[in-house]
Amino acid sequence: MSLVTALLATVLLVLSPIEVALAQSRLDYPARAGAPGETLVINGALDTPLIAPLLEDFHHRNPDLALRYNNLTTLAIYRDFLDDDATPRPDVVLSSAMPWQYRLANDGHAQPLASEAARRWPAWARWRHELFAFTFEPVVIVYRRELAERFGAVTSHADLVDLLTGHRRALRGRVVTYDPATSGAGYTYAIEEARLSPRYWELVNALGGVDTVLAGTTRDMLEGLADGRYLIGYNLLGSYARDFVREHPELEIAVPDDYALVTQRLAFIPRDAPHPMAARRFLDYLLGEAGQRAISELTTLGAIHPALDGPGTANALRQRLGDALRPIRIGPGLLATLDRLKREALLTRWTREFQRGTIAADTRDETSP
């Protein structure tokens, strides 16, 4: 749209990015001439190409509002939010860092939304009418076609463990996954998977056995897969991968059919939002059928709205995978994810299991010629 003026701000490498958001950037949509000058400020951790179609659609429907979208890392969103001096205060906060969003809402920083759309929102995708999940993004496995040709397709975690243990030498150094120690997303997935199944540690063990490369972002992994450094990537964010794989036919996506984590982006209106009315309009759009349709058709984020069931919706994914989909529960369990000791405990165990796999593989390599 001609109104769009996307400003690319300073590029900032962040210490612990949870997402591919490498760039801190900004999108501005001015209000229609003559409209009262209210500017809706949205702080989000969603790359500008993904969110731009949504914002354009919203702006097209609400031309009287000026929009400002600040693309930040999830960590920056959290820190800025708690820093009272950070200005301007956001009217809407969108982030995929579910534990942090939950913690902010749990501490009473969000205001409830009592609109029709909010009331009809499925209970599993919201918390207290304060925190709303508006996307549905499975965590996936991406591999190069040549891997499938050599060893067969990978469609489940069990397949993956078999592949990793069965073809250790061929795969050594060619597998990539999130580093739970440096990536918030990787850590969140690890903790959820450890809860889901005790066999997760077998998988970590196996990942260690092939000297899996640990990456910080989905984008790093995708790029490594595209240029052939890696054969298979585990636990990539589906919404980013779908876009990327469309342009890279040598890659293939697999949503594991035994269980697939689903992460969701959470939105809330801060209690001290300067423009709560505008914020409610935006959230109503995001949770309404129009916004959700835009999500399913214009983005790869996955729409949740129960009335939608075309491609790119949670309903379509459910029909295909059924009970295997495990959306991360929006509940107090997320608080445990943020616990300092819990984190240390999990990372210690993760590292131990990972290294045990490496050592075991090394000794086996030595004994078998």
Place this chain on the structure above:
Amino acid sequence: MKATDSLYRRLILWLLLPLLGLGALMLMQAYRSAHDAADRAFDRLLEAASLAIAEQVKWQDKQLWLDLPPAALEMLATDAEERVFYALYDNHGRFITGNADLPAVPGGADTLRFADTHWHGMTLRVGVRPARLDSWSQRERFEVRVAHTREGRDQLTWSLFTGSAGRIALMALLAIAVVLLAIRIALAPLTRLRRAIRHRDPRTLAPLDLPLPRELAELRETLNELLARMRRVRANQERFIGDASHQLRTPLAGLSARAELALRQPDPASWRSALETIQASSARTARLAVQLLSLTRLNNPEATPVTSMLDLVAVARNATRDAFAACHRAGIALELDAPDDAIPLTGIDWQLEEALNNLIDNARRYGARHITVRVQAAPPRLQVEDDGPGIPTERRRLMLRPFHRGAETGEGSGLGLAIVDSIARGHGARLTLDEGRHGPGLCVSMTFQGDRA
């Protein structure tokens, strides 16, 4: 008393008001107990969650270590989606880990403690579990604090409360219905009594006869006593009227007969004697009529004559003076025995003079030779004593009745003492008939009640 005042209304008011008060108390009590029950139920969650956390506390790397079980936190959030907080504190109250610096709850060192606290604008229920490590080498104490907001408790409280409020309302409705019914039943005899009175023949004074509960039976008896008194009064009145008409008819018939007899005789001398007789008789009849009228007037309960301050000595002096001439003519000695000082009294002077006149007159007519009018100061008393034949003790009360003469031979009307009695009663005085001080004779005393002036 208001015009709308009614027994029914009073009963309803005084039964329903306490009932309402009681209902309000019960509602308050129901709310309290619902609140407590909800707290007890939800405190179990705090208990379980804090236990689940405490069990995961270990000693590692020379410090307290916690592998927080997410389920423990999820336990704290029910369908009401409470906000959840937890924290681990060491022996010295230092914060080890958690998502909130929760306030301590004072209390025993080894017991689980619960408290409502305000924290950052929220009302939290905090559960504090003191515990200690149970390993071989480490016996470190620590404290697990968990908390959640009150939404679930409030919902449970409300649903428990509405449940019992419904039952209380039902009971209140039943109680009100029973009270209304009971009042109606209890007041039914009153309606019966009213109907019985309304449907009576207005002329009858017959006693009421209908079965009534005890309290109303007392009313019925009182009413019947009043009716009986009215019957007696009416009987007295009827007898008085009969007597009076008889008393008036007899001398009038005598007059008529005497005049007729005289007219038949041609002798003017006999006319004269007849006229003298007629004159005497008519004078007596006129006196009788005057006395009848005065008695009727005295006995009229509607009449309230004006009282004034008077001097008893002056009253006695006037009466003595009036009667002196008549007594002197009849050769009777009339004497006044009174103190020099005035004796003040509230009363009607002409009535008291009338009473004295009647007493002197009576004494004169019934053959006294010496009459003493005596006035005494303390208590105020008027006394007329004569030396006549007197009245036997057993007949003295009867003498107070109208037309009851002391001796059939006397020429009195039989009203004198009745009039005196009426006057005495009108003045609240006691009338006593005694024997004379010196042998036979009669001493009539009117003793007034103390100095009321």
